Every structure is written in structure tokens, then in C-alpha cells.
Amino acid sequence: MKRKNGRFGVINFVLSLVFLMAAFAFPVRAQQIGVKTDTGIKKEGVTVRPDNNSPTGYTATFVYKNSTATKVEFYGQFTFARTGQDYPNTALTTYTPYQWTKDMFPLTSSVYQEAMTKVKGTDFWTISMPLPSGGYPYSYVVDGTKVADPANMPITNVNGGKQTLSMAYIPFDKQKQVTDYSYVLPKEGAKTGKVSFVKYSTKGLLTADLQPLGIYLPFGYDSNRTEPYKVIYLSHGGGGNESDWFNTGSAANIMDNLIAEKKTEPAIVVTMDNSAFGWNFVNINKNIMENIIPYMESHYNVSENVKDRAFAGLSMGALTTSNLYYAHPTDFGYFGIFSGANAALDLTKNTDALRTPKLFVGAGCYDMAYYNLGFNSDKYTIKFLEMLDANSIPYEFQLANGAHDWFTWPQLFYTFAKDIVWK
Numbered sequence: 001m002k003r004k005n006g007r008f009g010v011i012n013f014v015l016s017l018v019f020l021m022a023a024f025a026f027p028v029r030a031q032q033i034g035v036k037t038d039t040g041i042k043k044e045g046v047t048v049r050p051d052n053n054s055p056t057g058y059t060a061t062f063v064y065k066n067s068t069a070t071k072v073e074f075y076g077q078f079t080f081a082r083t084g085q086d087y088p089n090t091a092l093t094t095y096t097p098y099q100w101t102k103d104m105f106p107l108t109s110s111v112y113q114e115a116m117t118k119v120k121g122t123d124f125w126t127i128s129m130p131l132p133s134g135g136y137p138y139s140y141v142v143d144g145t146k147v148a149d150p151a152n153m154p155i156t157n158v159n160g161g162k163q164t165l166s167m168a169y170i171p172f173d174k175q176k177q178v179t180d181y182s183y184v185l186p187k188e189g190a191k192t193g194k195v196s197f198v199k200y201s202t203k204g205l206l207t208a209d210l211q212p213l214g215i216y217l218p219f220g221y222d223s224n225r226t227e228p229y230k231v232i233y234l235s236h237g238g239g240g241n242e243s244d245w246f247n248t249g250s251a252a253n254i255m256d257n258l259i260a261e262k263k264t265e266p267a268i269v270v271t272m273d274n275s276a277f278g279w280n281f282v283n284i285n286k287n288i289m290e291n292i293i294p295y296m297e298s299h300y301n302v303s304e305n306v307k308d309r310a311f312a313g314l315s316m317g318a319l320t321t322s323n324l325y326y327a328h329p330t331d332f333g334y335f336g337i338f339s340g341a342n343a344a345l346d347l348t349k350n351t352d353a354l355r356t357p358k359l360f361v362g363a364g365c366y367d368m369a370y371y372n373l374g375f376n377s378d379k380y381t382i383k384f385l386e387m388l389d390a391n392s393i394p395y396e397f398q399l400a401n402g403a404h405d406w407f408t409w410p411q412l413f414y415t416f417a418k419d420i421v422w423k
Contacts, residue, residue, distance in 0.1 A: 045151035054130040057173025061128040072125040076138030077108035088371040097129040109405035133172035134181035157197040160212030161241025187256040200295040218266035228303040230267040237315030248406040281323040312336025336416040340369040341384035359395040362412040364402035
């Protein structure tokens with residue numbers, strides 16, 4: 001048994017999984033880069049520029065155009081925390097972007113809101129701030145109504161799960177920052193994969209029979225390739241849908257970057273909407289095994305070899321993954337359980353089969369699903385890890401900088417895709 005730790009060690013508190021998470025979702029590649037006009041007024045969207053005077057090395061400027069608004073506020077997940085706080089024994093101390101220092105990391109589970117300034121004599125509203133590397137969800141609050149950035153619209157499945165917030169991506173400055181999270185940024189150049197959404201049949205499991213799948217095909221996908229493609233199946237969390245991982249989770253960006261750097265094989269990524277099942281894990285498992293996987297194997301050049309198939313999920317999706325792992329341990333080669341697990345499972349049964357797949361468990365160092373803040377006691381991470389240890393079931397563990405949020409989960413997916421699957 002190996003545990004892979006981040007900047008923090010494993011803390012032995014008994015922890016449980018939160019039933020519902022604040023599941024935001026954002027665009028994968030839609031960032032609009034603004035430029036200055038001759039008058040000095042920036043165009044709409046996000047401008048990210050190197051800045052020697054910025055503590056992070058970069059300044060992000062957000063510009064929104066509205067001729068009738070009387071008040072516009074900037075809204076998003078732009079708070080930060082220092083490493084090493086005594087959480088959950090004490091409340092977290094958080095900081096604004098203007099207070100950032102290199103020992104901090106984002107908490108995208110926390111909301112930041114600030115008034116934007118109207119540029120005199122124009123219809124432009126603007127705000128600028130220093131930000132370290134990574135992806136940041138945001139929107140504008142216009143006279144009390146929250147709207148996405150019209151110059152940087154979220155990617156939305158028009159026939160399924162909708163997204164409402166935009167995304168800003170910030171590069172890494174090795175002179176001023178400590179940790180590089182730029183693997184979530186859209187890959188430069190034309191050699192990027194494609195995300196699309198399709199419908200499949202649940203064959204009577206749901207009244208609304210046709211349900212959506214999100215599908216990432218790597219650059220150069222060949223339906224006639226002799227060697228079929230490996231597949232990673234991903235589940236969102238409570239309140240989420242099939243577009244979360246490709247938006248907020250930046251899964252397509254992460255895959256594009258890893259593939260380009262030859263750190264993982266070109267593989268297909270598939271997401272589904274498990275919210276439609278009301279988190280009935282028996283039906284979710286049945287749907288995955290009898291409907292989703294057969295659909296992919298009949299419509300795409302997908303390997304049917306168990307060793308070429310992986311499943312991972314976050315929060316309620318982590319419960320989905322742990323239940324699927326328990327029920328079908330030999331039908332997947334790899335499982336990734338992010339921010340939660342079902343510790344009510346009896347791992348003393350079928351132990352040999354449970355030792356067969358490669359298992360990866362992860363959480364954020366300030367993750368409420370890791371720290372059992374009063375939630376259902378049969379759904380916590382630490383007891384699940386203790387049960388794995390007690391039954392000599394091998395796994396790898398990562399405690400990432402982050403909370404129960406979309407800063408933590410892309411880190412865990414990055415590790416899963418780079419170091420766990422196909423190894």
C-alpha cells in the first residue's frame with residue numbers, strides 16, 4: 001500500500017462525504033483575450049498579461065459592456081488560503097487576490113464578490129487583479145442578476161446539462177509562484193481533442209429514456225485505427241451534470257496537455273448525468289454497465305479489454321465510483337475516488353477481486369468530505385482507507401492543496417490520467 005501525499009500529510013480524522021456539493025461548471029476553451037484599442041479602452045472579455053508589478057507575475061483584467069446597468073459586480077471563486085492551517089479544528093482564514101502570497105492556493109468553494117468600475121464616457125465596466133496559475137470560474141452580477149461573460153461564454157450542452165459561469169485561465173510564473181497548475185489551461189495550437197454531446201437510451205431505467213453523454217475524442221481520433229482506444233469514464237458530483245468535467249474540471253485541457261507531452265496515451269473521456277437517477281446507485285451501476293459502456297463500444301473505436309477501461313468520480317460521484325468498484329471490481333482496470341467514499345461497504349467480502357484493479361483515492365487538504373463535518377457517517381474517506389488497509393487492498397492516495405471544490409478535482413484527475421491509468 002502506497003500513499004501519495006501532496007503538501008500535507010494524511011490527517012487521521014474520521015470523515016464523511018457531503019450529499020450535495022456546489023457544482024459549478026465552466027468553459028473548457030472559450031477564454032476571450034481582450035486587447036487595448038487606440039483609445040486605451042479594453043475590449044470585452046478577459047485579458048491576461050505578464051506584469052512585473054504583480055506578485056504572481058500576471059494580471060487579469062475583466063471587461064464587461066452594458067449601456068443600461070447602474071451597478072455591476074464581479075463574482076467568482078477568487079479566495080485563497082494558506083497551507084498548514086489547523087482545519088477543521090479552527091475556521092479557515094481566507095484572503096483576497098490582492099493579499100495573495102506564494103504560500104497560498106485557491107479555494108474555489110468560496111465566493112468572492114467586488115464592485116466593478118465603469119470607465120467614464122463608455123459602456124465598459126472593468127476590474128483587474130493579480131492571479132496565480134490555474135482556472136477560475138466567474139460571472140458578473142448586473143443590477144442584482146448574475147450573468148455569464150458574453151465575450152467568454154461557457155460551453156453548454158444545448159440538449160442537456162447547462163452551464164452558467166465563465167472561466168479565466170492564468171499561466172505559471174516560475175519566478176514568482178511555487179506550484180504550476182497550468183496543465184488546466186487550453187493547449188496552444190491546433191492539435192487539440194474535440195468535446196461533443198450525444199444521446200443514448202437508458203432502456204427503460206428512466207422515464208426520460210434518452211440521456212446525455214459528454215465525449216472527448218483525442219486529437220487524431222481514428223475510427224478505423226487497428227488498436228482501439230482506451231476509455232476513462234467520469235462522474236460529476238451532487239447537483240452536477242455531464243458537462244461539469246469538461247467545463248469546470250478542464251478535463252479536455254488536461255488530456256490535451258498530457259497527450260502532447262506524452263505523459264498519457266490518447267484516450268477517450270466519457271461523462272454522464274447521474275443526477276437524473278437521483279443517486280440510486282443500483283440503477284446507476286446498471287446503466288453504466290448495460291447502457292453506457294455498450295453504447296460507447298458500438299459507436300466508437302473503443303477497447304473492450306478491462307485493462308483499457310477506467311472510472312472516476314468526485315463527491316457524490318466518488319460514492320458512485322466506490323459502489324461501482326465494490327459491485328464490478330473486475331470490469332474496470334482502474335478506479336479514481338475523489339473527495340469521498342462509501343465506507344458502509346463490506347470489503348471483507350470478495351477481497352481477491354477487490355485487489356485486482358488499480359485504486360486511487362484523493363481529497364483536498366481542506367476538504368469537508370475528508371474532514372467529516374457532520375455528514376452521514378457511512379460515507380467518509382478515512383474509514384474507507386482504513387478498511388482498505390485492514391483488508392490488504394492496495395491503493396494510492398493524494399492529499400491535494402484545495403477544499404471540496406473544482407480546484408482540487410482537476411489536480412486529482414491530472415494525477416489519475418498521468419500516473420494511474422494504463423500503468
